[in-house]
Amino acid sequence: MSSDHVSAEFGRLLRSYRLRARLTQPHLADLTMLSVRGIRNLELGKVRSPRRDTVRLLADGLGLAAGDRETLLKAAAPPAAGTPGSSAGFEFSPPWGNWSTLIGREGELALLTEWSRPPGRRLVTVTGVSGVGKSRLATEAARRHRPGTAGATYWLPAADGSAGPSGARLTDRDRTTAVPASPAETVEILVEAIQDRDVLLVLDDPGTMGLGAPHIASLIDRCPGLRVLATAPGPFGLPGEQVLPLAPLALPPEAAETDPDLLGDSAAVRLLLTRIRCLRPEFRLSPAEAPVVARLCRRLDGLPRALEYAGGWCLVRSLEHLLADVDRNPFQLGPPPMTTGRTRHPSALLRRSVRALDPRAERFLASVARLGGSWSIAEVAWAVGVPEDEAASAVFTLITYGLLRDCDGGVERRFSALHQVRQLYADAVRPPQSPAAAVARRPPGAGRDRVTGHGPAPKLVKAARQGR
Numbered sequence: 001m002s003s004d005h006v007s008a009e010f011g012r013l014l015r016s017y018r019l020r021a022r023l024t025q026p027h028l029a030d031l032t033m034l035s036v037r038g039i040r041n042l043e044l045g046k047v048r049s050p051r052r053d054t055v056r057l058l059a060d061g062l063g064l065a066a067g068d069r070e071t072l073l074k075a076a077a078p079p080a081a082g083t084p085g086s087s088a089g090f091e092f093s094p095p096w097g098n099w100s101t102l103i104g105r106e107g108e109l110a111l112l113t114e115w116s117r118p119p120g121r122r123l124v125t126v127t128g129v130s131g132v133g134k135s136r137l138a139t140e141a142a143r144r145h146r147p148g149t150a151g152a153t154y155w156l157p158a159a160d161g162s163a164g165p166s167g168a169r170l171t172d173r174d175r176t177t178a179v180p181a182s183p184a185e186t187v188e189i190l191v192e193a194i195q196d197r198d199v200l201l202v203l204d205d206p207g208t209m210g211l212g213a214p215h216i217a218s219l220i221d222r223c224p225g226l227r228v229l230a231t232a233p234g235p236f237g238l239p240g241e242q243v244l245p246l247a248p249l250a251l252p253p254e255a256a257e258t259d260p261d262l263l264g265d266s267a268a269v270r271l272l273l274t275r276i277r278c279l280r281p282e283f284r285l286s287p288a289e290a291p292v293v294a295r296l297c298r299r300l301d302g303l304p305r306a307l308e309y310a311g312g313w314c315l316v317r318s319l320e321h322l323l324a325d326v327d328r329n330p331f332q333l334g335p336p337p338m339t340t341g342r343t344r345h346p347s348a349l350l351r352r353s354v355r356a357l358d359p360r361a362e363r364f365l366a367s368v369a370r371l372g373g374s375w376s377i378a379e380v381a382w383a384v385g386v387p388e389d390e391a392a393s394a395v396f397t398l399i400t401y402g403l404l405r406d407c408d409g410g411v412e413r414r415f416s417a418l419h420q421v422r423q424l425y426a427d428a429v430r431p432p433q434s435p436a437a438a439v440a441r442r443p444p445g446a447g448r449d450r451v452t453g454h455g456p457a458p459k460l461v462k463a464a465r466q467g468r
Helices: 003-020 025-032 036-043 052-062 066-075 106-116 134-143 183-194 213-222 267-279 290-299 304-313 319-328 346-355 359-368 377-384 388-400 419-424 435-441 458-465
Strands: 123-127 152-156 168-171 176-179 199-204 226-232 242-245 404-406 415-417
Touching (some): 003 036, 003 052, 003 066, 025 052, 036 052, 106 123, 106 226, 134 199, 134 226, 152 183, 183 213, 242 388, 267 290, 267 304, 304 319, 359 377, 377 388
Parallel strands (some): 152 199, 199 226
Antiparallel strands (some): 168 176, 404 415
């Protein structure tokens, strides 16, 4: 890396930190006892090798945390020849810390890895409800993105407060660049960093930084070698976008509840047990505990984040107590102490996914959230009172957003709302009802086909009454 490139990179980083701190150049000069002209020259990249003492004064004046201070010091000096840091020596290094083994995502990972390689797809979006493992999957796919033959990898993690109240971080192997809050400024910094190079850009939940479809479209249009791998609650709706809906992990069948060996075939159970054994290596699943583990995985919807929380709490609580808690309220299970990463309340994260829906899909979700058990497209169409094609379209959307799960009913596909979704819409007075009960409560003539005027087929009513 040339000295000119390093000085320019240091200047951009210094300016972004100053803007984030809401300081003018004169204000920063007063705090550091440096001249305004000196700070201006540093930001313009005119100083090739800033002195470390000067950089430390700037870090003190900006009030930088330890991580940002180290980043600024690294940016002030070019790496030695032959060391990673240039695009030719780029190596992947994720900004999200250490991760456990990825469980139950082999098929999705293979697809995502293939799509992310050049020439690949220009935009791949992993969608789903919060806590389903979108960021984790994107991380693992990018780990397989080899430098040299596959270009560089840049990261823009979700804005979670780690970059300050109004900033995000653009990360490659050795450097972290603070990105201003303005989405337009973020786009300009990305375009300048990427230009026409072959780059995989990972955007983790870009909506948290105000980046939407127009900004992503601008990036793709202005950077011909760019491929974007994004995570989001739902699709951006851009031409050529490849969407990968990420469903919750596979749940154990009821027939396997009493057999610990059969339970191990379920990805949700494997993840829960792996997390428990990280804290309690001596733990072995007994036949008596097997039904509790199976029911706990179902109540937590097979969502990896919730399962990891449950496994962490097993250090001090029994499986039976955890199941009793989530039976009362699936939002009862929060992160254990000292949990790293995003720890917002699950209900707040779920509401964000719901707010991303269009009004028609949200109304449909509110209706099906009160239906107990699983249901087919035909059954839910009669229960909600809409044509089957409209019901199928709504279910498609809600599956893409991860708010419904596919119950794999065989020939007749069946679906159900997540337990968290049901809790979000729970009525304090009226308990969840089955599709048959919903049909029975409708006035005469309601729920009939808008074209033919026919009522529900007897077979569908019988299936609904059986609570399937």
